[in-house]
Amino acid sequence: MYGGGGATGVTVERKASLSLLLHGSVSRSRVRESEVPLEILSFVPFHVGMVYHGSIPAPNSYSDPIPFYRSLLRSCALGHSPPSFGRQLHAALLKSALLLLPSLSAALFHMYAAAGPPSAALRAFHHLLPTSARSPVAWTALISSHAALPARAVRLFRAMRRAAIPPDVVTLLAFLSASARLGHPAAAASAHLLFLKLGLPFSVPARNAAIDAYAKCGRMPDARRLFDEMHCPTVVSWTVLLSGALRREGLASGREVFDRMPQKNEVSWTVMVACCIEAGLPREALSLLSQMLFLDISVRNLNHISLCSLLSACSQAGDLTVGRWIHAHFTKTGLFSDGHLLMVRTALVDMYAKCGRIDTARRLFEIMPRRNLVAWNAMLSGLSMHGMAAEVLKLFSRMVAEEALQPDDITFVGVLSACSRSGLVEQGEKFFHELGTVYGLKPKVEHYACMVDLLGRAGRLEEAEALVREMPVLPNEVVLGSLLASCSLHGKLDLGRRLMEELVQMDPHNTEYHVLLSNMYASSGRHFEADGLREAMRRKGIRKAPGISFIEVNGQVHQFSAGDKSHPQAREVHAMLDEVVQRLRMAGYVPDVASQIPRAMDNYLENWEEREQALLVHSEKLAICFGLISTRPGLPLRIFKNLRICTDCHAVIKLISDIFGREVIVRDRNRFHCFRKGACSCSDYW
DNA sequence: ATAGGGTTAG
Structure with a gap:
């Protein structure tokens, strides 16, 4: 818990150091940061929870310790070293009394502001910087560190004004960005007006931030007006407008902005991808990926956010092939910071789990260093x-x-x-x-x-x-x-x-x-x-959504809907289905017609045989039959279905898994079913 | 400096 004694020096917690040795991280406090009021946070003694590990490189007698530590802190601030290393540096500095030097305590504060959680930045601000050292730059760094907590960022900005510290352009940008996230229309306007009031130049980045703030607050006309006034809008201006149009006016409108953009970068493409994911259109997102690679962006330009978005599309679409391809690419690029690596690895765990490779997901999870x-x-x-x-x-x-x-x-x-x-x-x-x-x-x-x-x-x-x-x-x-x-x-x-x-x-x-x-x-x-x-x-005038099943064979995704004859191998698939049904009937299978098709659903389904037939050509059955004829015997089949699996298909797949000796993994709308030797992992409870 | 973000129940 916070607030334990006020002792100086370094406390060594056994549990925390064990966790550090195992996973390179220090155990987190049990108090949720968002629940702690600002006022209390500022009184928390700084050393609590900190661990001195002993592996800190020490400056040798030839090097000046000040630039030495400053460069290490900088590497942490840039994310090149894990946050735990930054805390170890802090401990080392405390021990050597070097923290008494204003330049090092300022560097340490900036490390926390850039790489630490907001609470650490706030504590560092209060405990490491004397009032005289709380410059506009320090205040700005503090406000920027609260990007994820916009309400607090705005409160900090007000506190800065009360302390009579003059904000500069960068401060106002941080304030605009916080107002945008907060989504209050009035906040966006007041941040915009502050530029005029304080006589600060309304540069292109400032204008971009203002467009973003208006768009995020729902004031699209204001955003568009600011955009239209620009002589040469940059890619960022376009992307901000695109993101606002997508969020506020939908995929109809956003697409138009996207097509009008004279040039696009990986961020603009990712905005489109993220929007498709939010709209539940993962296949469109993946199609954007291929267009992007074909047209102008190399995979090498994709950073952690683009990769996470694309992996999320793979998760949603159940597309293991593209997911693996992204994984392969990710392992070849070594330019990610520790925190970004963690995010991409998490997205990979999610992708493998949702694409049916729970074992791979588990292995990846277990080897994550943090x-x-x-x-x-x-x-x-x-x-x-x-x-x-x-x-x-x-x-x-x-x-x-x-x-x-x-x-x-x-x-x-x-x-x-x-x-x-x-x-x-x-x-x-x-x-x-x-x-x-x-x-x-x-x-x-x-x-x-x-x-x-x-x-x-x-x-x-x-x-x-x-x-x-x-x-x-x-x-x-x-x-x-x-x-x-x-x-x-x-x-x-x-x-x-x-x-x-x-x-x-x-x-x-x-x-x-x-x-x-x-x-x-x-x-x-x-x-x-x-x-x-x-x-x-x-x-x-409402209709049941059509069931669609996907199966991946040799890296190709094949799609089937009920009674589908459009697949190039439809004849072979239906022939296999006949054989399967014959073998199932011999094993005692009776189609569960009564529960599935009410009598009046379609007038032409007058006799029992036709109704039975409608049940037998459900999309997942067709996909499985395709899998049976196009893969080697004994290999598992992986199906992805957009709706919930029906009772009859569930019974059929259980029998298939036994009679044909195949493991069948089906992801339906709710969960995975793993069929093996006549039984399902859901124990018929779904 | 400004734009994009991973985990969520039937």
Whole structure:
């Protein structure tokens, strides 16, 4: 905890030094920085949590220690050395009393401002710099270090004004950037006006920052006006405008700016990529990648942010081939700082997990020299998606007990969803309880969603519903939708109908709720009601989203939709499907028609055989048949489906995995299913 | 100096 004694010198914590030896990092404090008010942070003694490691290079008798330490601190500030090394330098400087030199204490402060967390920059500002040394440059560095906490950055700027320290152009840029992140229209305008008030030149970077601030605050007309006044807008001006147009006016408008840009750099391309990811269009993002490489940008120009965005697109699209290609490129370029390496490695862990290579993800995670909370969360969520609840629980306790890391709400989403997916009801309830009592977090709607899912799936629907009604936050669509899915699983028609009414009000055009309830009616033999729902869907003009399955063979992604005959090898695929169905029937398989296709769905599906046929040509079955004819026997098949896998396909793939001796890994909308020897990793619980 | 950012429940 903060604020332990006021002793001087270096405290050596055994646990922390062990962690440092193992992973090169010092255990973090249990107090979340965002919860500590500014006033308190400034009184925290500086040496707390610091470790003297003994591996600091010492200046020899020929070198002057001042430039020696200054250059080391600079290398930390630039991110060439890990933050732990910076803290060790601090300890060494304390020990040798060199910190009494103003030039070194200033250099140390700038190291923390550039490379440390904002709280460290703030503490360094208060403890290392006497009031006389708090120059405009120091204040600016402090404000800039709070980029991730814009509200505090703005408060610090006001404090600087109160202290009568004159801001310069760079200070105003930092203030503009904080106002932009804050998103307050008035803040953007006042930052803009300060240039005039203080008589500072409104240079091109300043104008770019102002355009950005207006765009981020939703004042696109002001942003466009500032842009149009420019004689020769730079790539940054264009990119700022592009990002604003995308965010505020959508992909329709952003594309236009993008096409009008006279030149583009890797940042402009990445803005487009990031927008596609946000819009859930990962394939468009990857197509942008190939255009970018074809047109003007070399892969060598891609930095950590571009790589992370592209890897995220691979995760979303399930594209292992491109993901691996990016990985290969990343290993060949050695120009990343320690913190940037950590980010890309985390994105790689996420990519491998979401592309079905959970073992690779795990190996990568284990050899990471340093891991932050995001890395742990990525690994936990990945394992959870694969239904590996036992691993999730082991990893969680390792994270909390050995690493002394404070989990956050995303960690708990991972842990609780793992319990829910594996039916670990008591464990889940325990974690949900500890979330508040042990870890001091407030349960959010996401956590309630996990708990409702956990109870509902386990058939404890009354408790699940009670939880929904008594939760302090308003239940959202996810919560109610999950409860509806549980009703469908356990045939609770009455509750299902009530939930459906609420859900349709929240989202009148959603198809899944209609389909879920209609299928519930159908499987309980109430075809009249099922048909009525389908009719209602038709009336509202909403259709079930078509199921699409992707399979990767030899680095090529092949796509199938239900009944698809457009694939070049469609004939062979359908011939294989006939053979598969024949062999499955011999093993006792009966298509589960009743639950799947309500009678009135399509009038032409009049007889049973046709309805059966519609079920047998589901996209995932076609993709698997293609996999069977185009890969060597015994090799695993990896399928990616945009919707949830249906009951019949699930049963079929189990049989295929046994009869054809193939491992089949399916990523559906919710999770992974790994089929082996007639069983699925989800234990039929999904 | 200004632009782009990895982890999130059905």
